[in-house]
Amino acid sequence: MANTRDIKRRISSVNSIGHITKAMEMVAGAKLRRAQANVIASRPYTLHLAQLISRLQKSGLEISDPLLESGTGPAAYIVLAGERGLSGAYNANILRFAQETVRNNPGPVIVVGRKAKDYFSKGGQKIIGEYSLRYEDPTYVDAANIVKPLLENYRDDIIGSLHLIYTEFVSVLNHKPAAVQLLPITGLVDSEEDTGPYLYEPSPQEVLERLLPRYLYSVVYQGLLEAKASEFGAQRTAMKSATDNANEMIEHLTLSYNRARQTAITQEILEVVNGAQALEG
């Protein structure tokens, strides 16, 4: 049986690990709340843009754009993963999903986040874009910077379609890897009511040309936000279970500590009694 001093030392070290994970859990929780608010705040903008585009498409006006037509060339994938670990299975899940998706329909990838970069460069995958975002709060400008060169590639037929692979934030405890098609742009949300004809200034074609890229930026921005919220969610869950484990371990160790202490006391008493008997005898 380990001696009491060793056990005591282990208890105190597990205890301080528990404090750290508890603190990390709370920090992740606070970040999660903010990330969640960002996700919700960004939705109306994307939705409105989608409505404007679908309305234009339904208007019967003479409009066209290469971004609406399917291209020739391999599919390309934007993969959003984390910048660092300590978030449970978050990175492993999204990267495994991304790998499967890419295997089914091979094509180059654009990696966002250090974990995605490490994963795909090890796998020998062709990487045509590489981004590392600040740890928190991705911005709309980040999203635009990622998408802009890809629009050029699409227009030049270097890539034939574009997909976004990210972690969808369903709820705090439920995040699942998802892939959405960005290019060609199809299947936009319909506006419910028919609002009648619009006047497009300066021309429907020009309005469309300005709408489409901005719509894509906002979809990717939304993806960045959802991925971030999922990451913080996963991080909080991971830290919570680490804290729970630490507490459980402390319970076990305390039990062994008490047992060891009891054994030591019994031993001592025995020695005293034996000593006394030896003197009497």
Next chain:
Amino acid sequence: MSDKTFVLTVVTPERRVFQETVNMVIVHTVDGEMGVLPGHIPLIAPLAIGPMRIKTGDDEHKAAINGGFIEVTAEQVIILSESAEMAEEIDVVRAEAARQRALARLGKKQADIDYARAQSALQRAIVRLKVAGREG
């Protein structure tokens, strides 16, 4: 001022900047300045980087709009902009710093793409300063 009103909403990817019942809004489209009063015909137009003026009763609000779109329907006007700030939210110090930075970059004149970017950065900064009431 007429008592007719419409609901004006300003939305950016980050948040909803403004939503109120107003009498009139004046924006800068790519074709020039445009005033929208209640009962305007339905219209969609791209916006330039420029100031926006909102009139509500005797009040007037100002905002800096960094491009985007204006959508006018029978009941409401929606402005979708990549970024927008109400006059009182503008960080004058930051805008001034951005103006200086853009001017410095324009002075150097490197590749064309940098040039275009610096130019629009300069314009954004000037609009912000103007809206905040500090002409650059």
